[in-house]
Amino acid sequence: MKQVLAFIFTLIVGGLMILSLNNNALFTEYGENNPEDTYSDSYIDRDVRDNNDDVIYGESEGLESAPANIVTAIVADYRSFDTLGEITVLFISSLGVALLLGGKKKERMALNYSPNFMLRIGSRALFGIILMTGVFMAVHGHLTPGGGFPGGTMIASSLLLLYLANDEFRTKVQGFKLLESFAGIAYVAIGLAGLYISGYFLENFLPTGTIGELFSAGIIPIIYVLIGLKVGSEITGIIDNFLTEEAL
Amino acid sequence: MEIVSTVFMIIGGLFYLLGGLGILRMPDTFDRIQAGTKATTLGAFSLLIGITFAHPDWWLKILLIIIFIVLANPIGSSVLAKAAYLSFEKPSNLVTDELEDVFGGDTND
Amino acid sequence: MITIIVFSLVGLGILFAVIRLLKGPTAADRVVSLDTFNVIVIGTIALLAHVFDNNLYLDIAIVYGILAFLETIVFARYLEGHYGNR
């Protein structure tokens, strides 16, 4: 009886959704609404250089902020300081895991069943694809959706695959700690360089180039690569901490 | 070109449908693994080839997806088959089972 | 028109896989149907790339495929370790 009621309820809710999507009662059609009703003009036409022409992919030059998608412009340029705080949150959580689970002499935890042969060999072939996809996403953060956070997570998942596929595998944790510290310090150093050159912390001080090209958008690709390295090494550290145990 | 692409896409959709049907109708777990893997691999193959005919300049990325699926899909089902063999009841109508003695004492501890 | 036909075929495939996901007597059956479901979704995302004429969706298909593969492996290893000691 309960299931029948749940089914009917689901049908009604689904029907309502389809109806509301169909007759545009809730949302105005794209392009039809007038943003000036809701926001102030100065937010819509906001460009500190008073240059409010249309942005054309592959042609516009010398923009205020030149990544090809707006999320990147906000995450890595306008609110870059916020992002610095976010990766600090991730750093603190990985530090907490290391404090709880880390010991002096640690050994790789043995899984209950030794891994399949095909998984062991196939993971080595797939590792290259996954790692390269992660690096690609981090490097192309200013051109495609994605960027440092998913890219770093893909790097960490490639290492998780090796952990699952090989009972003896352990990373050189020391190297990852160094990489993580280097990425964090470099992020702050870039911010200080912006402070020194332009007067604001994390201000974009490199030429922004043509929108849509690989070498463009100033410091945004550099910052995204650093974020990718930091996120990747932190999550790998967390995985390593969970999959090792103290030696007996 | 348009027609070739359309035909490949419809074939791909049919094989995806076959994969879903196989998952639904096969009688035991190993049969389901077999049907799902084979049908979805060929379905993805032919759908992606159809898309390549429609957009010839995407072929590099689509080639990467095909390589990934052809490598990863059988590996995933093999791992799953071993897990299913070790964990659950075997099908009742087995003719031979030559793996009993091999995986009997395969623990690591 | 063509895309509607292909989408309905693919959608039926997804529907059958989901029915098995809900029914499946053992956990292994559910993981199998999830695996099939994921490969079908990869194809669907590629098809969306074709419909919207934008090859950025192919990146999403690759990433989804990688995560789906990892998910299958993790579930399978979990089943091995959890029920394997009987």
Added chain:
Amino acid sequence: MKYVATFLVLFVIYILLAGWVIDELILGAVIALILTLIIAKYVDYKIDYLLPYRLLVFIVVYIPVFLWQLVLSNLNVARRVLSIDIPVNPGFVKIKTELKGDFAKLILANSITLTPGTLSVDVKGDTLYIHTIDVKGSSIEENTEHISAVFERILGVVFK
């Protein structure tokens, strides 16, 4: 040699992802070089001078046979899905392989998974453990002949 192989694999993957543009090629080479120095000892890809010849044989001979077998296996699945009362006698069998390299065995096992009515479960040494829907032979040699003989011959040429 190990480093060259790793670099080639990573670089080809980068080109497949990014496309054939001169900027991307430069950046991809740099990235592949850095990653090669880090991961070469974990992945241990192998390469030798016969690679172009092997690739040619692989593409010209192996892939058509593989595709044909894949289509056949799908027709087989379709037949069994549409009429459920075809007699089956499933079982787990062992077969032997002559192939030596790890990657060759992986390709063989994957091919067996995608051919009609068989599913490879595990590999240990030179023995493959197979779930098959229709057990044909009673000894290891007969099963080997039924299941993997075709691929074994081609992959024997490709991977020597």
